[in-house]
Amino acid sequence: MSDRFNAAAHCLSENARLRPDKAALVMAGADGAATILTFAEADRAVRAIAAGLLALGLEPGARVMVRLGHEADYVLTYFAALAAGLVALPASPQLTPAEAAFLAADSGAAVIVAGADVVLDPEGVAGRIVLRPADIAALKAGPPLTAYADTAAEDPAILVYTSGTTSRPKGVRHAHRSVRGRAPMHAHWLGLTETDVMLHAGTLNWTYTLGVGVTDPWACGATAVLYDGPRDPALWPALIARHGATIFAAVPSLYRQILKYADMAAHDLSRLRHGVTAGEALPAELLAAWESATGKPLYEALGMSEISTYVSSGPTIPVRPGSPGRPQPGRRVAILPTEGPPEPLPSGEVGLLAVHRSEPGLMLDYWNRPDEDAAVTRGAWFTGGDLARFDADGYLWFHGRNDDLMNALGYRVSPSEVEAVLARHPDVAEVGVAELAVRADLNVIAAFVVAKPGTAPEPASLMAFCGQHLAAYKCPREIRFLDALPRTPNGKVQRRRLGQG
Incomplete structure (x- = not known):
């Protein structure tokens, strides 16, 4: 029999039995007020929402996209999807309607759970079940599942979207075992x-x-x-x-x-x-x-x-x-050569940071992106694009990226995604996006723009345009104008030169 494991049960079932009255989740306010859920209350609420989701006729593995605010129901709905044998897709209420519609379409989400003030794109929700906070409250009040779903450790549980090297985010699919x-x-x-x-x-x-x-x-x-x-x-x-x-x-x-x-x-x-x-x-x-x-x-x-x-x-x-x-x-972690056979390098040598595919915390795959899976696979190793080395004591030291992905407040952001938005602005002829060091310890996303002849776009207007089409954390913090973008002999924009100012 396959390894049976449910991530939500792992986090809640025994706690509800052993420490039912202990505070599980405290939502704290600025004025000293706090809303407290005990483990018994969290366990029951999760199983009740899970029962309600299954009552909608969802099949095992169906995706449930969560776009609630920063509140207890976000946590409960997320774990309820896992408890029901469904797949939780945590998403931001900051996303624009178009960004959220892409995630819903790409994931094939069956359900979208959205905050009361979250604006949904009509085409993006067509054919999908939409639940608002009042609906979740009703599910919580209903009868709970008597038991967590009997899932295998390898069954999909979580789908998170992250920026890739293309202009669209890609889904990262995790199994229940990832929690273990x-x-x-x-x-x-x-x-x-x-x-x-x-x-x-x-x-x-x-x-x-x-x-x-x-x-x-x-x-x-x-x-x-x-x-x-x-x-x-x-x-x-x-x-x-x-x-x-x-x-x-x-x-x-x-x-x-x-x-x-x-x-x-x-x-x-x-x-x-x-x-x-x-x-x-x-x-x-x-x-x-x-x-x-x-x-x-x-x-x-x-x-x-x-x-x-x-x-x-x-x-x-x-x-x-x-x-x-x-x-x-x-953990099995190694440094691999950027080219050639995937044989781990000795300490002191710089190469691609890699994690062995036997690692239980590693993703299942990129959702419907076999080309992306192939790009990060080196034999029995997963490589995420970081260049690094280990010193003689086993400590890791970074040497940049092997690709152009940026880090914005802890989120990975694809420059292609930001460039694709700015390229649609009527005054922009060309654009390149890169990380720019504004202090020794602070990098920001910067857009380097070649304006169309006869136009003089203002940085504020370009930033506002980005804000209409991108989540806030993806938007450039600085706009610089150039006469031309630096390119390779083959015509590819040299983003690393842009980031050097």
Whole structure:
């Protein structure tokens, strides 16, 4: 018989039995108010929504696209899809109607669960079931499933979209086993046990938040705390103190803002053991500044949509400033030559960072993209495009990308996607998009535009145009005008030269 495993049951079933009255999810507000769900309440709500989804006549593996706001129902609906043997597709309410319509069409989503104020493209929802918050409330009030779906560990559970090298996002399909595959990070990056309180600063449409902020605490029987108030960086120390957070998770740029705007000394951070960070590289000077201000360590991890985090520092892996750490014990990670046979290189040599395909946290595949699967496959290895080397002690050091993907606030963004939008502007003749360093520790998305003859577009108007067609995190933060784009002899835009200013 195949390995049976349901990711939602793994996170909720035993917790509901062993610690039913313990706080599972705390949605904290800025004014001190908080909404608390116990494990028993979360378990029942998830099974009730799951029963309601199945009552719609959905087949196993049907995709459920979630576009709710930053609220408990996002979490419950996401886990309900898994509990029912369906596939959860977490998406952002920031997406434009056209972007969301593409995801719905590409994924073949059967259901779209959308917030009350989320505008849906009529063509994008045609033939699909649309559920709004009132519908989810009704499902929660209904009878729950008596048991979680009897899924195989290899059955698809999650479909997340990430930027590829093309102008359209691609779906990354994960199995139920991917949740079990997160276990090495609990001890070796997060230092997470059932006694912990995890406060995550991210929003729920991001896999960093759904994974580290909720899935990991629940898998360990710990409490997850999310904040749903105004995004003021000065508030985070107060939230850490108020909720007794033992672990705080954020991106490096937020740690920097907290140090700049918050009064750290005014709050009791004694319960906080450490902070964790991912999504962006952690500058050595920011690490030093945080440890100086708080006396607490900061543990970095490297991850991606295809495998979550697999290299980190942490309680068992000492911090080495400038490096994201070492592969977590049990992970098979190697550096491969960029060309030729996929034989791991010795320490000190730069090549493609690769993860062995036996890794349980690795994705199943790219959804309906066999060409993309082939592009990242090197024998028995998955390669994500990062160039790196290992030092003699096994620490990883980055040497850039082997492709043009950009990192915007922790999200991977394809320059082709941004270029395709700007190219539609009536005043734009040509455009190239690349990451641009505006400070030693800060890169932003920049668009380099060749204007059509006789036009003089304003940067603000081009940025506004992008805002109409792209989620906010994909939009350029800087527009520069050029007489011509740098190109190779074959006519290809040299994005790396653009990014050098």
